[in-house]
Amino acid sequence: MTDETTAARETPLAQRHVALGARMIDFAGWLMPVQYAGIVEEHRAVRERAGLFDLSHMGELYVEGPEAGSALARALVSDPRTLPVGRAQYSMICAPDGGVIDDLIVYRLGAERYLVVANASNTAVVSDALAERLDGMRVVLDDRSLDTALVSIQGPESVAALAPLTDVDLSTLRYYAAAEGTVAGIPALVARTGYTGEDGFEVFVAWERAGDLWDTMLEAGRSRGAIPVGLGARDTLRLEAGMPLYGNELDRGTNPFEAGLGRVVRLEKEGDFVGRVALEKAAAEPPRRRLVGLVVRGRGIARHGYPVLSGEAVTGTVTSGTASPTLGVPIAMAYVAPRDAEPGTMLDVAVREQPVAAEVVALPFYRRKR
Protein backbone atom coordinates (compact mmCIF):
# COMPACT_ATOMS: atom_id res chain seq x y z
CA MET A 1 0.00 0.00 0.00
CA THR A 2 1.13 3.50 -0.77
CA ASP A 3 0.80 6.59 1.40
CA GLU A 4 -1.94 7.76 -0.91
CA THR A 5 -4.20 4.89 0.10
CA THR A 6 -3.35 4.78 3.80
CA ALA A 7 -3.92 8.45 4.68
CA ALA A 8 -7.66 9.08 4.80
CA ARG A 9 -8.86 12.28 3.18
CA GLU A 10 -10.65 14.84 5.29
CA THR A 11 -13.82 16.64 4.32
CA PRO A 12 -13.85 20.39 5.09
CA LEU A 13 -15.89 19.53 8.21
CA ALA A 14 -13.62 16.89 9.77
CA GLN A 15 -12.32 19.10 12.56
CA ARG A 16 -15.87 20.21 13.39
CA HIS A 17 -16.92 16.58 13.76
CA VAL A 18 -14.05 15.92 16.15
CA ALA A 19 -14.97 19.05 18.14
CA LEU A 20 -18.57 17.81 18.32
CA GLY A 21 -17.32 14.60 19.93
CA ALA A 22 -17.67 12.33 16.93
CA ARG A 23 -15.96 8.98 16.70
CA MET A 24 -14.14 9.10 13.37
CA ILE A 25 -13.51 6.16 11.06
CA ASP A 26 -11.93 5.58 7.67
CA PHE A 27 -14.80 5.10 5.23
CA ALA A 28 -13.98 4.63 1.55
CA GLY A 29 -10.71 6.48 2.09
CA TRP A 30 -12.33 9.36 3.96
CA LEU A 31 -12.12 10.25 7.63
CA MET A 32 -15.81 10.35 8.53
CA PRO A 33 -17.95 10.56 11.68
CA VAL A 34 -19.57 7.21 12.48
CA GLN A 35 -21.45 8.57 15.49
CA TYR A 36 -21.68 11.58 17.79
CA ALA A 37 -24.28 11.12 20.58
CA GLY A 38 -24.95 7.48 19.68
CA ILE A 39 -26.53 5.68 16.74
CA VAL A 40 -29.95 5.12 18.31
CA GLU A 41 -30.28 8.70 19.55
CA GLU A 42 -29.21 10.09 16.18
CA HIS A 43 -31.54 7.71 14.36
CA ARG A 44 -34.50 8.80 16.47
CA ALA A 45 -33.67 12.48 16.00
CA VAL A 46 -33.99 12.05 12.22
CA ARG A 47 -37.26 10.12 12.50
CA GLU A 48 -38.81 12.54 14.99
CA ARG A 49 -37.12 15.92 14.37
CA ALA A 50 -34.11 16.31 12.09
CA GLY A 51 -30.45 15.39 11.65
CA LEU A 52 -27.51 17.00 9.89
CA PHE A 53 -25.15 14.88 7.77
CA ASP A 54 -21.76 15.62 6.22
CA LEU A 55 -21.78 13.83 2.85
CA SER A 56 -18.86 15.72 1.35
CA HIS A 57 -17.13 12.43 0.62
CA MET A 58 -19.61 11.64 -2.14
CA GLY A 59 -18.68 12.17 -5.79
CA GLU A 60 -20.03 15.03 -7.90
CA LEU A 61 -19.57 14.60 -11.64
CA TYR A 62 -20.85 17.34 -13.93
CA VAL A 63 -21.73 16.45 -17.51
CA GLU A 64 -22.28 19.35 -19.88
CA GLY A 65 -22.67 19.87 -23.62
CA PRO A 66 -25.06 19.56 -26.55
CA GLU A 67 -25.01 15.77 -26.29
CA ALA A 68 -25.03 15.54 -22.48
CA GLY A 69 -28.44 13.86 -22.31
CA SER A 70 -27.84 11.32 -25.03
CA ALA A 71 -24.32 10.60 -23.74
CA LEU A 72 -25.68 9.82 -20.28
CA ALA A 73 -28.50 7.76 -21.78
CA ARG A 74 -25.81 5.67 -23.46
CA ALA A 75 -23.66 5.40 -20.33
CA LEU A 76 -26.37 4.71 -17.72
CA VAL A 77 -29.36 2.37 -17.50
CA SER A 78 -31.91 5.18 -16.99
CA ASP A 79 -32.86 7.87 -19.50
CA PRO A 80 -31.79 11.29 -18.18
CA ARG A 81 -33.14 12.90 -21.39
CA THR A 82 -36.66 12.42 -20.03
CA LEU A 83 -35.90 14.48 -16.92
CA PRO A 84 -37.33 18.00 -16.88
CA VAL A 85 -34.80 20.66 -15.89
CA GLY A 86 -34.73 20.86 -12.10
CA ARG A 87 -35.67 17.22 -11.52
CA ALA A 88 -33.63 14.21 -10.43
CA GLN A 89 -33.75 10.46 -10.95
CA TYR A 90 -32.28 7.42 -9.24
CA SER A 91 -30.03 5.62 -11.71
CA MET A 92 -27.27 3.07 -12.09
CA ILE A 93 -24.19 2.57 -14.16
CA CYS A 94 -23.79 -1.06 -15.21
CA ALA A 95 -21.03 -3.12 -16.76
CA PRO A 96 -21.58 -4.75 -20.18
CA ASP A 97 -22.56 -7.96 -18.33
CA GLY A 98 -25.34 -6.10 -16.47
CA GLY A 99 -23.54 -6.00 -13.11
CA VAL A 100 -23.97 -2.79 -11.13
CA ILE A 101 -20.89 -0.55 -11.05
CA ASP A 102 -22.64 2.02 -8.86
CA ASP A 103 -26.02 3.45 -8.03
CA LEU A 104 -26.37 7.17 -8.69
CA ILE A 105 -28.59 10.21 -8.50
CA VAL A 106 -28.75 12.20 -11.74
CA TYR A 107 -29.89 15.82 -11.54
CA ARG A 108 -30.82 17.79 -14.62
CA LEU A 109 -29.57 21.30 -13.93
CA GLY A 110 -30.10 22.75 -17.40
CA ALA A 111 -31.01 21.81 -20.95
CA GLU A 112 -27.46 20.59 -21.54
CA ARG A 113 -26.14 20.25 -18.00
CA TYR A 114 -26.39 17.34 -15.58
CA LEU A 115 -24.96 16.44 -12.18
CA VAL A 116 -24.23 12.79 -11.43
CA VAL A 117 -23.74 11.96 -7.73
CA ALA A 118 -21.81 8.76 -7.02
CA ASN A 119 -20.94 6.83 -3.88
CA ALA A 120 -17.61 7.83 -2.34
CA SER A 121 -16.27 4.29 -2.65
CA ASN A 122 -16.99 4.29 -6.40
CA THR A 123 -16.37 7.87 -7.48
CA ALA A 124 -13.07 7.15 -9.24
CA VAL A 125 -14.47 4.07 -11.01
CA VAL A 126 -17.60 5.95 -12.13
CA SER A 127 -15.58 8.95 -13.24
CA ASP A 128 -13.29 6.72 -15.32
CA ALA A 129 -16.19 4.74 -16.80
CA LEU A 130 -18.06 7.92 -17.75
CA ALA A 131 -14.93 9.41 -19.31
CA GLU A 132 -14.59 6.30 -21.46
CA ARG A 133 -18.27 6.07 -22.37
CA LEU A 134 -18.62 9.79 -23.16
CA ASP A 135 -15.50 9.85 -25.31
CA GLY A 136 -16.12 11.18 -28.81
CA MET A 137 -19.39 12.90 -27.95
CA ARG A 138 -19.95 16.65 -27.71
CA VAL A 139 -19.89 16.69 -23.94
CA VAL A 140 -17.49 17.63 -21.17
CA LEU A 141 -17.13 15.56 -17.99
CA ASP A 142 -15.99 17.60 -14.99
CA ASP A 143 -15.23 15.63 -11.82
CA ARG A 144 -15.77 18.24 -9.08
CA SER A 145 -15.85 15.74 -6.19
CA LEU A 146 -12.98 17.41 -4.37
CA ASP A 147 -14.37 20.92 -4.90
CA THR A 148 -17.94 20.17 -3.88
CA ALA A 149 -19.11 19.73 -0.30
CA LEU A 150 -22.49 18.23 0.58
CA VAL A 151 -24.47 18.81 3.75
CA SER A 152 -27.82 17.10 4.19
CA ILE A 153 -30.65 17.81 6.60
CA GLN A 154 -33.18 15.02 6.97
CA GLY A 155 -36.29 14.62 9.08
CA PRO A 156 -39.76 16.10 9.56
CA GLU A 157 -38.36 19.44 10.80
CA SER A 158 -36.08 19.86 7.76
CA VAL A 159 -38.31 22.34 5.94
CA ALA A 160 -38.80 24.50 9.02
CA ALA A 161 -35.06 24.49 9.76
CA LEU A 162 -33.84 25.18 6.23
CA ALA A 163 -36.52 27.55 4.86
CA PRO A 164 -35.35 30.64 6.81
CA LEU A 165 -31.80 30.15 5.49
CA THR A 166 -32.51 29.93 1.77
CA ASP A 167 -34.02 31.89 -1.10
CA VAL A 168 -35.13 28.61 -2.69
CA ASP A 169 -38.89 28.18 -2.26
CA LEU A 170 -39.00 24.86 -0.42
CA SER A 171 -42.81 24.80 -0.45
CA THR A 172 -42.77 24.26 -4.22
CA LEU A 173 -39.61 22.12 -4.38
CA ARG A 174 -40.88 18.59 -4.95
CA TYR A 175 -39.35 15.29 -3.91
CA TYR A 176 -36.48 14.51 -6.32
CA ALA A 177 -36.33 18.13 -7.49
CA ALA A 178 -33.42 20.57 -7.17
CA ALA A 179 -32.94 24.32 -7.50
CA GLU A 180 -29.95 26.63 -7.51
CA GLY A 181 -29.98 29.51 -5.04
CA THR A 182 -28.30 30.42 -1.79
CA VAL A 183 -28.24 28.90 1.68
CA ALA A 184 -26.85 31.09 4.47
CA GLY A 185 -25.83 33.48 1.72
CA ILE A 186 -23.70 30.80 0.07
CA PRO A 187 -24.35 29.81 -3.56
CA ALA A 188 -25.84 26.34 -3.38
CA LEU A 189 -27.71 23.63 -5.18
CA VAL A 190 -30.63 22.58 -2.96
CA ALA A 191 -32.11 19.16 -3.71
CA ARG A 192 -35.06 17.45 -2.04
CA THR A 193 -33.36 14.07 -1.90
CA GLY A 194 -32.00 11.81 0.80
CA TYR A 195 -31.22 8.34 2.04
CA THR A 196 -33.21 8.08 5.26
CA GLY A 197 -36.87 7.55 4.34
CA GLU A 198 -37.70 11.02 5.66
CA ASP A 199 -38.37 14.34 4.00
CA GLY A 200 -35.12 16.24 3.66
CA PHE A 201 -32.65 18.19 1.60
CA GLU A 202 -29.15 17.86 0.25
CA VAL A 203 -27.22 21.11 -0.12
CA PHE A 204 -24.22 21.21 -2.47
CA VAL A 205 -21.77 24.09 -2.00
CA ALA A 206 -18.17 24.93 -2.81
CA TRP A 207 -15.67 23.02 -0.64
CA GLU A 208 -14.33 26.16 1.09
CA ARG A 209 -17.82 27.36 2.08
CA ALA A 210 -18.85 24.11 3.77
CA GLY A 211 -17.77 25.19 7.27
CA ASP A 212 -19.98 28.28 7.24
CA LEU A 213 -22.86 26.29 5.76
CA TRP A 214 -22.57 23.54 8.39
CA ASP A 215 -22.36 26.01 11.29
CA THR A 216 -25.41 27.94 10.11
CA MET A 217 -27.48 24.85 9.34
CA LEU A 218 -26.54 23.22 12.65
CA GLU A 219 -27.51 26.31 14.62
CA ALA A 220 -30.81 26.67 12.76
CA GLY A 221 -31.41 22.94 13.05
CA ARG A 222 -30.73 22.84 16.79
CA SER A 223 -33.62 25.22 17.40
CA ARG A 224 -35.78 22.51 15.80
CA GLY A 225 -34.22 19.65 17.77
CA ALA A 226 -31.75 18.63 15.07
CA ILE A 227 -28.43 17.00 15.97
CA PRO A 228 -25.45 15.92 13.85
CA VAL A 229 -25.76 12.36 12.56
CA GLY A 230 -22.98 9.98 11.58
CA LEU A 231 -22.63 7.13 9.14
CA GLY A 232 -23.85 4.57 11.71
CA ALA A 233 -27.36 6.03 11.89
CA ARG A 234 -27.28 6.80 8.18
CA ASP A 235 -26.98 3.03 7.67
CA THR A 236 -29.79 2.07 10.08
CA LEU A 237 -32.05 4.78 8.61
CA ARG A 238 -31.55 3.65 5.02
CA LEU A 239 -31.98 0.00 6.00
CA GLU A 240 -35.35 0.67 7.65
CA ALA A 241 -36.33 2.57 4.50
CA GLY A 242 -35.37 -0.48 2.39
CA MET A 243 -32.79 1.45 0.41
CA PRO A 244 -29.86 -0.50 -1.04
CA LEU A 245 -26.26 0.18 -0.05
CA TYR A 246 -23.60 -0.37 -2.66
CA GLY A 247 -21.27 -3.12 -1.46
CA ASN A 248 -24.09 -4.80 0.46
CA GLU A 249 -27.21 -5.12 -1.70
CA LEU A 250 -25.55 -3.98 -4.93
CA ASP A 251 -22.24 -4.97 -6.50
CA ARG A 252 -20.64 -6.01 -9.76
CA GLY A 253 -22.07 -9.51 -9.41
CA THR A 254 -25.65 -8.26 -9.04
CA ASN A 255 -27.99 -6.94 -11.72
CA PRO A 256 -30.72 -4.37 -11.00
CA PHE A 257 -33.56 -6.87 -11.50
CA GLU A 258 -32.36 -9.21 -8.74
CA ALA A 259 -32.21 -6.19 -6.44
CA GLY A 260 -35.85 -5.37 -7.17
CA LEU A 261 -34.74 -2.23 -9.00
CA GLY A 262 -35.62 -3.25 -12.55
CA ARG A 263 -37.81 -0.15 -12.86
CA VAL A 264 -34.62 1.93 -13.00
CA VAL A 265 -33.55 0.19 -16.23
CA ARG A 266 -35.31 1.87 -19.17
CA LEU A 267 -35.16 -0.90 -21.76
CA GLU A 268 -37.66 0.97 -23.91
CA LYS A 269 -35.37 4.00 -24.33
CA GLU A 270 -34.03 4.87 -27.75
CA GLY A 271 -30.48 3.93 -28.62
CA ASP A 272 -27.95 1.49 -27.28
CA PHE A 273 -26.59 1.69 -23.76
CA VAL A 274 -23.88 -0.18 -21.91
CA GLY A 275 -25.35 -3.40 -20.55
CA ARG A 276 -28.47 -3.41 -22.74
CA VAL A 277 -28.10 -6.95 -24.13
CA ALA A 278 -27.37 -8.49 -20.74
CA LEU A 279 -30.11 -6.52 -19.01
CA GLU A 280 -32.74 -7.43 -21.64
CA LYS A 281 -31.87 -11.04 -20.95
CA ALA A 282 -32.02 -10.50 -17.18
CA ALA A 283 -35.42 -8.83 -17.52
CA ALA A 284 -36.83 -11.70 -19.58
CA GLU A 285 -35.51 -14.55 -17.44
CA PRO A 286 -36.73 -15.54 -14.01
CA PRO A 287 -34.19 -14.11 -11.53
CA ARG A 288 -31.72 -16.48 -9.87
CA ARG A 289 -32.37 -14.81 -6.53
CA ARG A 290 -34.37 -11.96 -5.11
CA LEU A 291 -33.74 -9.28 -2.53
CA VAL A 292 -36.15 -9.54 0.40
CA GLY A 293 -36.76 -7.99 3.78
CA LEU A 294 -36.46 -10.20 6.87
CA VAL A 295 -37.75 -9.62 10.36
CA VAL A 296 -36.00 -11.87 12.87
CA ARG A 297 -38.61 -13.60 15.03
CA GLY A 298 -36.17 -15.59 17.17
CA ARG A 299 -33.39 -14.31 19.42
CA GLY A 300 -30.45 -12.90 17.52
CA ILE A 301 -29.46 -10.28 14.99
CA ALA A 302 -28.92 -11.14 11.34
CA ARG A 303 -25.74 -9.54 10.00
CA HIS A 304 -24.08 -9.05 6.62
CA GLY A 305 -22.81 -12.38 5.31
CA TYR A 306 -24.86 -14.69 7.53
CA PRO A 307 -26.40 -17.63 5.62
CA VAL A 308 -30.18 -17.79 5.17
CA LEU A 309 -31.70 -21.27 5.44
CA SER A 310 -34.90 -22.80 4.14
CA GLY A 311 -35.21 -25.91 6.28
CA GLU A 312 -31.73 -27.43 6.22
CA ALA A 313 -30.74 -25.94 2.88
CA VAL A 314 -28.98 -22.64 2.30
CA THR A 315 -31.28 -20.39 0.24
CA GLY A 316 -29.28 -17.18 0.40
CA THR A 317 -27.24 -14.64 2.32
CA VAL A 318 -27.94 -11.61 4.49
CA THR A 319 -26.69 -8.40 2.86
CA SER A 320 -27.45 -5.94 5.69
CA GLY A 321 -28.87 -6.37 9.16
CA THR A 322 -29.26 -4.53 12.42
CA ALA A 323 -31.56 -4.01 15.37
CA SER A 324 -34.15 -1.57 14.05
CA PRO A 325 -34.30 1.46 16.36
CA THR A 326 -37.77 2.42 15.08
CA LEU A 327 -39.40 -1.01 15.04
CA GLY A 328 -37.58 -2.46 18.04
CA VAL A 329 -36.89 -5.77 16.28
CA PRO A 330 -33.94 -7.11 14.29
CA ILE A 331 -34.36 -6.45 10.56
CA ALA A 332 -32.31 -7.48 7.56
CA MET A 333 -32.15 -7.55 3.81
CA ALA A 334 -31.09 -10.76 2.11
CA TYR A 335 -30.85 -12.42 -1.27
CA VAL A 336 -32.83 -15.67 -1.32
CA ALA A 337 -34.04 -18.16 -3.93
CA PRO A 338 -37.17 -16.83 -5.71
CA ARG A 339 -39.32 -19.63 -4.28
CA ASP A 340 -38.51 -18.37 -0.76
CA ALA A 341 -39.10 -14.69 -1.50
CA GLU A 342 -42.84 -14.37 -0.84
CA PRO A 343 -43.78 -12.25 2.21
CA GLY A 344 -44.88 -14.50 5.03
CA THR A 345 -42.35 -17.23 4.21
CA MET A 346 -40.62 -18.48 7.36
CA LEU A 347 -36.87 -18.97 6.97
CA ASP A 348 -33.93 -19.24 9.33
CA VAL A 349 -30.81 -17.12 9.57
CA ALA A 350 -27.70 -18.95 10.73
CA VAL A 351 -26.51 -16.75 13.58
CA ARG A 352 -23.16 -18.15 14.75
CA GLU A 353 -24.15 -21.59 13.35
CA GLN A 354 -27.50 -21.57 15.18
CA PRO A 355 -30.72 -21.27 13.12
CA VAL A 356 -32.82 -18.29 14.22
CA ALA A 357 -36.33 -17.87 12.80
CA ALA A 358 -36.94 -14.98 10.40
CA GLU A 359 -39.98 -13.99 8.36
CA VAL A 360 -39.88 -12.60 4.83
CA VAL A 361 -41.63 -9.21 4.76
CA ALA A 362 -42.33 -6.63 2.09
CA LEU A 363 -39.88 -3.73 1.83
CA PRO A 364 -39.57 -1.07 3.11
CA PHE A 365 -39.65 -1.84 6.82
CA TYR A 366 -40.50 1.77 7.57
CA ARG A 367 -42.56 4.27 5.59
CA ARG A 368 -43.04 7.79 6.90
CA LYS A 369 -46.50 9.24 7.44
CA ARG A 370 -47.22 11.97 4.92
Added chain:
Amino acid sequence: MVPTDLRYTREHEWVRVEDGVATVGITAHAADQLGDIVFVELPAVGAALSAGKAFGVVESVKAVSDLFAPVSGAVVETNGELAGRPELANADPYGDGWMIRISVSDAGELDALLDAAAYEAIAAEG
Protein backbone atom coordinates in the same frame (compact mmCIF):
# COMPACT_ATOMS: atom_id res chain seq x y z
CA MET B 1 -12.60 6.03 36.17
CA VAL B 2 -11.99 2.27 36.38
CA PRO B 3 -13.26 0.76 39.66
CA THR B 4 -10.25 -0.23 41.74
CA ASP B 5 -11.95 -3.13 43.58
CA LEU B 6 -12.32 -5.22 40.41
CA ARG B 7 -9.97 -7.28 38.25
CA TYR B 8 -9.85 -7.09 34.47
CA THR B 9 -8.95 -8.88 31.25
CA ARG B 10 -7.29 -7.58 28.10
CA GLU B 11 -10.58 -8.34 26.34
CA HIS B 12 -12.29 -5.62 28.41
CA GLU B 13 -14.16 -7.79 30.90
CA TRP B 14 -14.29 -7.04 34.60
CA VAL B 15 -14.34 -9.65 37.36
CA ARG B 16 -15.50 -9.43 40.98
CA VAL B 17 -14.63 -12.47 43.11
CA GLU B 18 -16.63 -13.24 46.24
CA ASP B 19 -16.54 -16.61 48.05
CA GLY B 20 -15.14 -18.45 45.04
CA VAL B 21 -17.72 -17.04 42.63
CA ALA B 22 -16.63 -14.61 39.89
CA THR B 23 -19.16 -12.07 38.65
CA VAL B 24 -18.28 -10.96 35.11
CA GLY B 25 -19.30 -8.05 32.91
CA ILE B 26 -17.84 -5.74 30.29
CA THR B 27 -16.08 -2.53 31.21
CA ALA B 28 -17.47 0.95 30.66
CA HIS B 29 -14.74 1.47 28.08
CA ALA B 30 -15.91 -1.60 26.14
CA ALA B 31 -19.57 -0.57 26.36
CA ASP B 32 -18.71 2.91 25.15
CA GLN B 33 -16.66 1.59 22.24
CA LEU B 34 -19.48 -0.74 21.18
CA GLY B 35 -22.12 1.97 21.38
CA ASP B 36 -25.80 1.18 21.87
CA ILE B 37 -25.93 -2.45 23.01
CA VAL B 38 -28.99 -4.20 21.59
CA PHE B 39 -28.37 -7.90 22.21
CA VAL B 40 -26.51 -10.05 24.71
CA GLU B 41 -26.18 -13.81 24.24
CA LEU B 42 -25.16 -15.71 27.36
CA PRO B 43 -24.52 -19.41 28.07
CA ALA B 44 -26.92 -21.65 29.99
CA VAL B 45 -26.51 -22.09 33.71
CA GLY B 46 -24.31 -25.13 34.25
CA ALA B 47 -22.20 -24.56 31.15
CA ALA B 48 -18.50 -25.25 31.68
CA LEU B 49 -16.27 -22.34 30.65
CA SER B 50 -12.56 -22.34 29.92
CA ALA B 51 -10.44 -19.30 30.64
CA GLY B 52 -9.75 -17.33 27.46
CA LYS B 53 -12.48 -19.05 25.43
CA ALA B 54 -15.55 -17.27 24.01
CA PHE B 55 -18.66 -17.82 26.13
CA GLY B 56 -21.14 -15.36 24.66
CA VAL B 57 -21.72 -12.42 22.42
CA VAL B 58 -22.60 -8.79 22.86
CA GLU B 59 -23.99 -6.85 19.91
CA SER B 60 -24.41 -3.15 19.42
CA VAL B 61 -26.35 -1.58 16.57
CA LYS B 62 -23.18 -1.64 14.54
CA ALA B 63 -20.95 -4.43 15.78
CA VAL B 64 -20.75 -7.99 17.08
CA SER B 65 -18.22 -8.74 19.81
CA ASP B 66 -17.33 -12.00 21.57
CA LEU B 67 -17.26 -12.32 25.33
CA PHE B 68 -14.30 -14.27 26.73
CA ALA B 69 -14.24 -16.21 29.98
CA PRO B 70 -11.79 -14.58 32.40
CA VAL B 71 -11.52 -17.79 34.42
CA SER B 72 -12.51 -21.44 34.10
CA GLY B 73 -15.52 -22.87 35.89
CA ALA B 74 -19.23 -23.59 35.74
CA VAL B 75 -21.82 -20.89 35.10
CA VAL B 76 -23.95 -20.61 38.24
CA GLU B 77 -26.11 -17.64 37.25
CA THR B 78 -26.75 -15.37 34.26
CA ASN B 79 -28.28 -11.90 34.18
CA GLY B 80 -31.73 -12.56 32.77
CA GLU B 81 -32.53 -8.84 32.82
CA LEU B 82 -30.23 -8.32 29.83
CA ALA B 83 -32.53 -10.29 27.53
CA GLY B 84 -35.17 -7.60 27.73
CA ARG B 85 -32.94 -4.65 28.62
CA PRO B 86 -29.54 -5.10 26.93
CA GLU B 87 -28.98 -1.35 27.31
CA LEU B 88 -28.19 -2.01 30.99
CA ALA B 89 -24.71 -2.97 29.80
CA ASN B 90 -24.25 0.62 28.61
CA ALA B 91 -26.08 2.34 31.44
CA ASP B 92 -24.58 0.45 34.38
CA PRO B 93 -21.76 -1.80 33.16
CA TYR B 94 -20.32 -2.53 36.65
CA GLY B 95 -23.72 -2.96 38.33
CA ASP B 96 -27.04 -4.00 36.77
CA GLY B 97 -25.26 -4.70 33.49
CA TRP B 98 -23.35 -7.70 34.91
CA MET B 99 -23.47 -10.80 32.69
CA ILE B 100 -22.60 -14.11 34.35
CA ARG B 101 -21.41 -15.67 37.60
CA ILE B 102 -18.83 -18.43 37.42
CA SER B 103 -17.92 -20.92 40.13
CA VAL B 104 -14.14 -20.58 39.91
CA SER B 105 -12.49 -24.00 39.41
CA ASP B 106 -8.86 -22.84 39.55
CA ALA B 107 -8.20 -19.94 41.92
CA GLY B 108 -4.70 -19.67 40.44
CA GLU B 109 -6.17 -18.22 37.25
CA LEU B 110 -7.26 -15.15 39.20
CA ASP B 111 -3.62 -14.14 39.56
CA ALA B 112 -3.38 -13.68 35.81
CA LEU B 113 -6.09 -11.00 35.80
CA LEU B 114 -5.15 -7.34 35.55
CA ASP B 115 -5.55 -4.80 38.30
CA ALA B 116 -7.29 -1.48 37.68
CA ALA B 117 -4.11 0.45 36.88
CA ALA B 118 -2.92 -2.12 34.34
CA TYR B 119 -6.34 -2.25 32.68
CA GLU B 120 -6.65 1.51 32.57
CA ALA B 121 -3.39 1.66 30.67
CA ILE B 122 -4.72 -0.82 28.11
CA ALA B 123 -8.04 1.00 27.77
CA ALA B 124 -6.23 4.27 27.22
CA GLU B 125 -4.51 2.77 24.17
CA GLY B 126 -7.95 2.16 22.67
